Amino acid sequence: MTTATGAGQWRVDFDAEVVFSNGGSLRTEGFRLDIPGDDIDDAALGELLVRHLGLLMVGGTTISRKELIREPHKGSRNTGTEDGAPSAARST
Numbered sequence: 077m078t079t080a081t082g083a084g085q086w087r088v089d090f091d092a093e094v095v096f097s098n099g100g101s102l103r104t105e106g107f108r109l110d111i112p113g114d115d116i117d118d119a120a121l122g123e124l125l126v127r128h129l130g131l132l133m134v135g136g137t138t139i140s141r142k143e144l145i146r147e148p149h150k151g152s153r154n155t156g157t158e159d160g161a162p163s164a165a166r167s168t
Contacts, residue, residue, distance in 0.1 A: 085149045086114050090142035092125055097135035110149040118142070 087108050094102040109124055116124070122137030 085147065086111050087145045087147055087149065088116060088121060088142050089145055090121060091140045092122065093138045093140070094122075094126065094131060095135045095137075096131075096133050098133045102131075108145075108150070110151070111144075114146075115144065116142075 088111050089106060089108045090104070092104045092107065094104075096102075104125070107125070109121070109128055111121075111124070118139040121139055121142065125131075125137060126134050
């Protein structure tokens, strides 16, 4: 789903679960991240979430809902949008 609420830059509002390889998990609801374009697939979004939060020992991510929103970037870390190139890819 796409919502136009701003111009030029895109963010995504989503729900996700991150499962850690050493046990446990983390769930998000209504989390927003800047994205580098006007679309993103679930695997790439999971990767951005992991990098943005600086998570380690991630076994996998699942995106259960996402909505693309056209609005100004807010400065997400390590997403390759406002703050330079993304950091090296990490398996999720």
